[in-house]
Structures are given as C-alpha cells and as structure tokens.
Amino acid sequence: MKGKLLKTFASSAVALSMLVGCSSGRGTVSTELKEGDTVKIGLNYELSGAVASYGQAEYKGASLAIKQYNANKNSKYKIKAVKMDNKGDASESTSAATKLMTEDGVALVVGPATSGASIATYPVADQNQVPVISPSATQVDATMNGDSPYEYAFRICFEDSYQGKAMAKFGYENLGKRKAVIINEVSDYGKGLTKVFTQKFEDLGGEVVATESYNAKDTDFAGIITKVKDKGADVLFIAGYYSEAGLIIKQAREAGMDCTILGADGFESEKLAELAGKENLNNCYYSTAYTTVNASDDLTAFVDAYTKEYGEAPNMFSALTYDATNLGLQALEKAGKTGADLQKAIADAKFEGLTGSFTFDKTHSPKKSVLVVNLVDGVQTEAVSVDPNK
Numbered sequence: 001m002k003g004k005l006l007k008t009f010a011s012s013a014v015a016l017s018m019l020v021g022c023s024s025g026r027g028t029v030s031t032e033l034k035e036g037d038t039v040k041i042g043l044n045y046e047l048s049g050a051v052a053s054y055g056q057a058e059y060k061g062a063s064l065a066i067k068q069y070n071a072n073k074n075s076k077y078k079i080k081a082v083k084m085d086n087k088g089d090a091s092e093s094t095s096a097a098t099k100l101m102t103e104d105g106v107a108l109v110v111g112p113a114t115s116g117a118s119i120a121t122y123p124v125a126d127q128n129q130v131p132v133i134s135p136s137a138t139q140v141d142a143t144m145n146g147d148s149p150y151e152y153a154f155r156i157c158f159e160d161s162y163q164g165k166a167m168a169k170f171g172y173e174n175l176g177k178r179k180a181v182i183i184n185e186v187s188d189y190g191k192g193l194t195k196v197f198t199q200k201f202e203d204l205g206g207e208v209v210a211t212e213s214y215n216a217k218d219t220d221f222a223g224i225i226t227k228v229k230d231k232g233a234d235v236l237f238i239a240g241y242y243s244e245a246g247l248i249i250k251q252a253r254e255a256g257m258d259c260t261i262l263g264a265d266g267f268e269s270e271k272l273a274e275l276a277g278k279e280n281l282n283n284c285y286y287s288t289a290y291t292t293v294n295a296s297d298d299l300t301a302f303v304d305a306y307t308k309e310y311g312e313a314p315n316m317f318s319a320l321t322y323d324a325t326n327l328g329l330q331a332l333e334k335a336g337k338t339g340a341d342l343q344k345a346i347a348d349a350k351f352e353g354l355t356g357s358f359t360f361d362k363t364h365s366p367k368k369s370v371l372v373v374n375l376v377d378g379v380q381t382e383a384v385s386v387d388p389n390k
Contacts, residue, residue: 030339033332038078041066041328042100042109046117049088050217050243053269054113054317058135059083060310061321062110068305069329079329086112090120097121101128107338108133108328113317115139115189118155125152129339131346133328135320138163138265140192143364152343154364156324156355160189160264163287164196165388166370167237167262170285172204174372174384175260177235181228182211183221183248185240193239193264200388209233214244221248225255234259241266246275253280262286268316278378287370289355290316291383299354316355323353 033039043062046055066079082104084096093112100106101124108131112118118137122145125132134142134155143153171177180201184190190213198208209231212224221244228236229252236252236259238245245267252261253276263286273281292303292313302322306314314322331345332338350359358366369387373380 030337042106044111046088047085057317058321061318065325093117122150122153135324160192164193165200166386168200181233190239242269242272249276273378281378284375290319
C-alpha cells in the first residue's frame with residue numbers, strides 16, 4: 001500500500017496546481033494542469049469554538065498530506081494550502097467557502113468537520129463548480145439537494161443512519177443487550193442517531209425504555225441521570241459529541257450506572273477521557289472509521305509521521321482528512337483539469353486509504369464498513385466490523 005500512498009501524494013500535487021491556472025479565480029471553467037504550477041487547496045475548518053478539537057485534528061491531517069506531497073521529489077506541482085477558520089458556525093463556513101472559491105482561487109476544498117458547517121458550503125460549491133470533500137459530515141442526507149445530490153459535494157464518512165443502526169445491531173447481537181436508555185443532544189446529529197438506533201434496536205427485538213435530551217454546552221446531567229438510572233436498562237446509548245458525552249459518562253458512573261455505554265463517532269476525541277475520567281471508560285463502545293488496533297504498516301507509518309510532526313497521536317478525524325485530501329489530489333491528477341472534469345474524477349474514484357477502501361454511491365457517500373471499538377480505561381483494545389444491513 002505504500003506505493004499506492006506515494007501515488008496518492010503525487011496525484012494530490014497535480015490536482016492542486018490546476019486551480020492556479022484559473023485566470024478568473026473562480027472554479028467555473030475547467031482549466032488544464034501544467035507541470036510546475038503552484039496550486040491552491042482550501043482548508044475550511046472549525047479551528048476555534050466548541051468543536052475545535054475536530055477541526056484542529058482535521059487541519060493537521062490535511063496539512064500532513066500536503067507536506068508529504070510537497071516533499072516527494074516526483075511531485076509535479078507545488079501545493080499551497082489556504083486556511084480558513086469557520087468557528088463551527090454555518091454562516092461563517094459559507095463565507096469561508098465563498099472566499100476560498102471566488103477570491104483565493106482554490107481547486108477544491110477539504111472540510112469542514114461537522115455536518116452543519118459542511119452542508120452550508122455545498123450550494124457555493126455547485127455554484128462555482130469547485131468540489132468540496134467533507135471528511136466527517138455524517139448527517140443523514142447531508143449531500144442531498146432534494147431528490148438528488150449536490151453535484152460538487154462529497155463525503156468519505158458513513159452517515160449517522162448507518163452508524164446508528166450499526167450500534168443498535170452491535171448492542172443487541174454482539175453484546176446481547178435487550179433494554180436501552182438513550183440520552184441525546186438536541187441537534188440533527190443527536191436526533192438522527194436516536195431515531196435510527198431506536199428503530200433498529202426495536203426491530204431486532206429490543207426495547208428502548210427511556211429517551212432523554214440535553215442541549216449542547218450543558219454540564220449538569222444529574223436530573224436526566226436520575227430519571228433513567230432505575231429503568232432497568234442494560235445499555236445506555238449517548239447520541240452526542242465528546243464535550244457533553246464525557247460529562248454524562250462521568251456523572252452516570254458516579255451515580256451508580258454500571259451498564260454498558262454505547263456511542264457514535266462524536267466520542268472520537270482525546271478529550272473524552274479527560275472529561276469522563278479514564279477509570280469510567282470501561283464497558284464502553286463507539287463507532288468509528290479509524291482505529292490503530294491491529295494497524296497495518298501504512299497506518300503505522302502515518303501514526304509515526306503525524307506524531308513526529310505534531311507531538312500527539314492522530315485520531316479518526318485526522319485520518320479521515322488525510323484520506324480526503326489525498327482522494328482529492330488523486331482525482332485532480334487523473335482529471336488533469338478543474339471543474340466538471342475534476343468532479344467526475346472524484347465521483348468515479350476507487351480509493352484505498354487509511355480509513356478503508358471505497359467507491360461512491362449515488363448520493364456521493366462512500367460504501368464502507370463501520371468499526372466498533374471497545375474502551376478499557378479509555379484506551380481502544382479491540383475493533384469489530386459491523387454491517388448494519390445484514
């Protein structure tokens with residue numbers, strides 16, 4: 001796979017250079033790539049704000065991919081990243097994408113990390129014919145514009161409905177759980193996961209005995225925990241992000257809830273252990289697209305390079321964006337042009353990366369499996385592949 005990664009790096013460079021050739025600074029006309037060009041790629045991330053942990057990890061993953069490409073002596077182009085901080089806000093994200101595409105003249109945009117901020121950029125992408133590759137926009141139908149997908153919007157992560165069903169199946173079939181309590185964030189992410197988890201768990205024969213909700217940035221969950229802890233549940237599904245999930249886990253364990261805890265990819269952050277306490281992260285599982293358990297040689301090389309570069313280990317968001325960046329660059333090399341040619345190259349791609357091999361379906365979402373990891377004292381110890389549709 002190392003050879004394939006080197007090819008990916010080379011392709012990235014090629015792709016990026018094409019944007020520089022656009023005289024208008026807009027991606028509305030396909031422009032041929034020329035060897036030796038400097039090409040721009042937009043990095044639109046949540047570098048500050050409540051979910052900055054995600055955005056910063058993704059920015060680092062993209063930056064590493066670009067640095068490795070530029071260091072490759074066989075690279076045909078010089079890649080220049082243009083960074084924007086959308087602060088985790090949809091309107092800021094739209095403004096950032098507009099600037100990147102109409103003023104900075106980027107060939108493609110990688111990011112944002114969250115669904116809301118990503119979706120806000122898709123109309124702009126279609127208008128300017130500049131592809132946006134979202135590493136982690138998991139919201140159900142995120143790439144859809146009515147009955148058809150946004151033409152220039154792609155994502156390389158599975159959507160919430162897929163991972164929500166996977167966690168319900170894992171809890172019921174793999175762990176033998178029969179009674180669930182759900183605590184979800186009042187957001188599209190939280191409500192979407194809750195809906196599909198409930199449906200799948202009950203279809204399998206389980207029972208959801210209680211569902212409670214909270215708002216983002218809440219810190220005191222004593223009232224919710226009091227309501228659910230005596231419901232006789234053998235599993236708690238938390239549909240939300242690490243910033244609140246960590247506190248819920250800590251407070252639930254301290255209140256005597258020793259049942260199995262399940263979560264989705266919103267758990268993916270080193271801050272989860274800081275907030276929950278490592279001692280409380282046992283008998284705890286969550287869905288992810290990335291794990292270092294039984295890592296391949298290529299994944300090990302990525303982890304080593306990332307750790308050397310940033311002084312910390314990568315997480316799922318880092319790896320997803322590393323793949324998303326290389327996917328875009330590989331497609332740029334294949335297309336040799338921007339605009340519609342680049343869009344088609346991405347849509348037709350058969351990509352092999354650190355987070356799995358995949359092609360795109362008709363909604364511009366990847367066909368890939370879900371990994372469920374087990375935490376022991378906050379550390380991933382094993383991973384199971386789950387197909388919720390089987």
